[in-house]
Amino acid sequence: MSRDFLSLADAGGDMVAAMINDAIDRKAARQGCAKGKADADAPLAGHVLAMIFEKNSTRTRVSFDMAMRQLGGSSIIMEAGSTQIGRGESIADTARVLSRMVDAIMIRTDDHAKIEELAHYADVPVINGLTDLSHPCQIVADLLTIVEHGFALPGLQMAWLGDGNNVSHSMIEAAGLMKFTLRLAVPEGYEPDAGFVERARAAGGEIVITHDPLEAARGAQVVVTDTWVSMGQEGGEAHIKALEPYQVNEGLMAQAAEGAMFLHCLPAHRNEEVTDAVIDGPQSAVWDEAENRIHGQKSVLLWALGKL
Incomplete structure (x- = not known):
């Protein structure tokens, strides 16, 4: 079962705790591995994540891309200015099209209403990479760092x-x-x-x-x-x-x-x-926190795609 991750409440406390535990285990299992090497079980082999960026990004962009690689999948990076969204295509139509082409969508945008509309019309999981209202993926990494310490x-x-x-x-x-x-x-x-x-x-x-x-x-x-x-x-x-x-x-x-x-x-x-x-x-612990964006994102993706 696929699930949207627009807020931490979409998962709930028990599943956020499960994400943290999963991230700790997967991170430990990768000690000594090349960063681009897939996890041994490659649970998202064959899966593709579309990433839509309407706001600049370093950590969200790299961590989601690396998360998909380490889970055995791949990602497509879409800058809003170089897509039809930037030329006026509706969020609803974009959601319908991408749902036919990829397995999940992550969006980093300004207006939270956009991600709610995207999730409403998409048939695949939609993940909040940041909006003007909330940033749940960052907090998964923060909580992971706190527990890890x-x-x-x-x-x-x-x-x-x-x-x-x-x-x-x-x-x-x-x-x-x-x-x-x-x-x-x-x-x-x-x-x-x-x-x-x-x-x-x-x-x-x-x-x-x-x-x-x-x-x-x-x-x-x-x-x-x-x-x-x-x-x-x-x-x-x-x-x-x-x-x-x-x-x-x-x-x-x-x-x-x-x-x-x-x-x-x-x-x-x-x-x-x-x-x-x-x-x-x-x-x-900010550098651990930054790295943990990868490990937290992996668990978010697995939960959203029904594999956690």
Whole structure:
């Protein structure tokens, strides 16, 4: 059975946990292998993933391509500007055509309504590679990194510093599904979507919204931030000024729990949202996190295609 992955809730907490376990096992089994070599079982041999990019990408593009190669399949990269979508073909017609040609579709786009429309008309799984509303694949990699570094998800104490953006929405969703505490320190007017907060609290996550960065960081086992101005976002200078007090620096990390870990989904604007000393320091796991996009993506693909 094929399934869309537009949000973490599409899979649910038990299956997200299964994805993490699968990713850990597959990653361990590849130790010493060439990066382009297929996994021994090659579970997606003969399968093709279409990747549609309406926004620039490094990690999403490479990780999905490598994920398909390691699972034994292949991918087709489609830049919106070089496809008929860029010339006005409807999302519905694109979905119908691609469903006849490939086994799954990943899209990285601006408007979440586009991915919902794509999923409605497609007969194959549709995967959210990023929208203006959420970024669930990134959070699978983040949760994998957290578990890999020895932290248990239920009861975890996490701090988010910065903007209540699309990545924070998916992390809020994760807190509800995996039952951990997430304290978000954001400026007034930059709070995350209230619907995500309400659903996560109803599911059993503890979500705290504060305007005090030190309150959020105090005792946190994991500290997370993101770029202050996303691609295509307007009002950059005002945005940066509002967020300056939320920079993750050595002083803020000193408030976190002993042995706390720092995460950032990248790309980083160094010495804006995070200092060099933190991102390059011993508490940073951002390079593990970036690599884990491959391993997390593999498990998402297997789940979406009914093989997990």
